[in-house]
Amino acid sequence: MAQTTVANKTVKFIITRQDTPDSKPYTEEFEIPYRANMNVISGLMEIQRNPKKVDGASTAPVCWDSNCLEEVCGACSMVINGKPRQACSALVDKLEQPIRLEPMRTFPVVRDLVINRERMFGALKRVKAWIPIDGTYDLGPGPRMAETKRQWAYELSKCMTCGVCLESCPNVNDRNSFIGPAAISQVRLFNAHPTGEMNQEERLDALMSDGGIEGCGNSQNCVRSCPKGIPLTTSIAAINKDTTKHLFKKWLGV
Amino acid sequence: MKGNSYFSRKLHSLLGIIPLGGFIVVHGLTNYQAFERGPEGFEQGVHLINSLPLIPLLEIFGIYLPLLFHGIYGLYVAYQSNSNTGRFQYGRNWAFTAQRVTGVMTFVFVFWHVYQTRMQIYLGNITHEELGSTMNHIASNPVYFVLYVIGVLAAVFHFSNGLWAFLISWGITIGPKAQRISSYICMGVFVILSALFILSLIAFSGDEFKEAASAALAFTNIG
Ligand code: HEM
Ligand code: SF4
Ligand code: FES
Numbered sequence: 001m002a003q004t005t006v007a008n009k010t011v012k013f014i015i016t017r018q019d020t021p022d023s024k025p026y027t028e029e030f031e032i033p034y035r036a037n038m039n040v041i042s043g044l045m046e047i048q049r050n051p052k053k054v055d056g057a058s059t060a061p062v063c064w065d066s067n068c069l070e071e072v073c074g075a076c077s078m079v080i081n082g083k084p085r086q087a088c089s090a091l092v093d094k095l096e097q098p099i100r101l102e103p104m105r106t107f108p109v110v111r112d113l114v115i116n117r118e119r120m121f122g123a124l125k126r127v128k129a130w131i132p133i134d135g136t137y138d139l140g141p142g143p144r145m146a147e148t149k150r151q152w153a154y155e156l157s158k159c160m161t162c163g164v165c166l167e168s169c170p171n172v173n174d175r176n177s178f179i180g181p182a183a184i185s186q187v188r189l190f191n192a193h194p195t196g197e198m199n200q201e202e203r204l205d206a207l208m209s210d211g212g213i214e215g216c217g218n219s220q221n222c223v224r225s226c227p228k229g230i231p232l233t234t235s236i237a238a239i240n241k242d243t244t245k246h247l248f249k250k251w252l253g254v
Numbered sequence: 255m256k257g258n259s260y261f262s263r264k265l266h267s268l269l270g271i272i273p274l275g276g277f278i279v280v281h282g283l284t285n286y287q288a289f290e291r292g293p294e295g296f297e298q299g300v301h302l303i304n305s306l307p308l309i310p311l312l313e314i315f316g317i318y319l320p321l322l323f324h325g326i327y328g329l330y331v332a333y334q335s336n337s338n339t340g341r342f343q344y345g346r347n348w349a350f351t352a353q354r355v356t357g358v359m360t361f362v363f364v365f366w367h368v369y370q371t372r373m374q375i376y377l378g379n380i381t382h383e384e385l386g387s388t389m390n391h392i393a394s395n396p397v398y399f400v401l402y403v404i405g406v407l408a409a410v411f412h413f414s415n416g417l418w419a420f421l422i423s424w425g426i427t428i429g430p431k432a433q434r435i436s437s438y439i440c441m442g443v444f445v446i447l448s449a450l451f452i453l454s455l456i457a458f459s460g461d462e463f464k465e466a467a468s469a470a471l472a473f474t475n476i477g
Pocket of ligand 2: 074163164165182185226227228232
């Protein structure tokens with residue numbers, strides 16, 4: 001193996017750990033050899049290879065979730081130095097040390113840094129974030145989408161359900177049933193699609209029931225935290241407009 | 255409506271502007287008469303409002319019930335929120351927390367203020383015409399004066415920032431540019447309304463309001 005370790009240079013981590021979903025969290029400190037271009041995941045891999053704390057005592061390897069390693073799957077989201085973000089794109093050279101890693105506590109913690117983002121997938125199911133085209137015969141091509149519309153809709157389609165926007169939102173918590181920014185933006189995406197639009201009322205109805213769009217309190221942390229730069233607050237306001245119109249239409253029986 | 259927080263929340267938001275927002279603006283303008291035109295101006299304002307038809311109904315359905323719904327549901331909304339300004343120090347996130355804190359402050363202040371003024375009229379301790387001197391009693395006490403300034407600033411911030419949020423909640427300001435422009439307008443509303451209320455408090459603390467009761471009696475006798 002090529003020698004990439006820089007003599008004496010190390011990286012310090014302080015990691016919040018938790019053994020089971022219900023047990024008490026605690027922190028452990030690690031100091032690992034520095035290598036050029038490390039990211040937080042490669043640091044965690046190093047700890048996995050040699051699970052020793054800073055005082056030399058061995059411990060169980062730290063658990064985390066990751067998949068794509070290129071910031072498109074959203075699996076590796078965690079709180080790094082206080083901010084929720086993806087561990088795979090968090091470069092050690094750009095982080096202040098010691099690097100503090102914590103799980104995103106808005107979600108149930110499975111173990112260490114591993115969280116369960118099921119509520120986000122549940123939300124996508126609730127708002128029917130898909131385009132129903134299944135049938136018993138070929139329905140033929142659907143209507144075309146205007147290029148200008150496609151361009152902004154594409155931005156919304158970049159969402160990777162990573163959960164950072166929910167973690168940053170002060171209204172996503174145990175006392176509040178707010179569905180969270182991501183699913184609302186997906187409603188805007190699927191309602192913008194010329195075929196998806198045919199079922200737009202179903203999606204709006206879902207957001208107008210308990211635990212829908214009403215929980216948004218406009219802190220606007222989401223739009224400032226989304227790693228994909230999705231215009232979440234514009235999506236929320238646009239869907240506020242659509243749900244308002246839908247509400248009056250229903251009342252007036254149009 | 256039962257069990258659907260979407261409707262309750264929409265009603266809460268609407269009541270914040272109509273009628274409560276409208277009320278706070280009219281209230282600010284009436285009080286400002288105290289600064290601009292002295293005790294007589296203020297008395298005329300009070301008189302004008304009390305000459306509206308169906309005053310008890312207007313008060314119940316235009317102020318008390320909306321205030322109780324918005325206030326009590328607002329306390330629940332505030333309870334449902336976390337504050338994470340430590341982690342996310344953006345201006346809008348501070349405003350989010352401030353909206354909740356000022357809501358609770360407004361709740362306390364409004365009940366105290368209504369007790370000191372309108373309630374005393376219901377209890378028969380004072381008359382409408384004596385409101386000016388009642389306010390003079392309050393505003394010339396330094397502790398009350400400071401508490402009133404704090405209460406007024408909290409309520410006005412809550413209304414101005416709430417107006418900004420209302421425009422989003424109903425899908426009127428959608429893009430970041432529209433929301434930025436509306437935030438400037440709402441800041442303007444905050445400055446102007448605050449000035450109206452604080453100037454009237456200063457006016458109420460002045461000596462001419464000590465004699466307000468007699469002046470007002472004179473006014474009603476002439477008019
Ligand atoms: C009496 C005590 C009050 C409490 C506890 C209270 C509480 C709240 C809370 C927690 C919110 C945030 C809702 C959200 O972000 O979704 C809010 C919004 C608002 N409040 Fe109040 N409030 C009170 C009085 C008032 C008064 C007197 C006014 C009018 C002058 C007012 C006008 C508004 C407006 C316009 C909004 C924005 C609605 C929206 O977000 O769409 N509030 N209130
Ligand atoms: S909207 Fe952005 S922050 Fe929220 S889940 Fe999607 S990618 Fe993550
Ligand atoms: S591993 Fe896929 S986003 Fe980090």
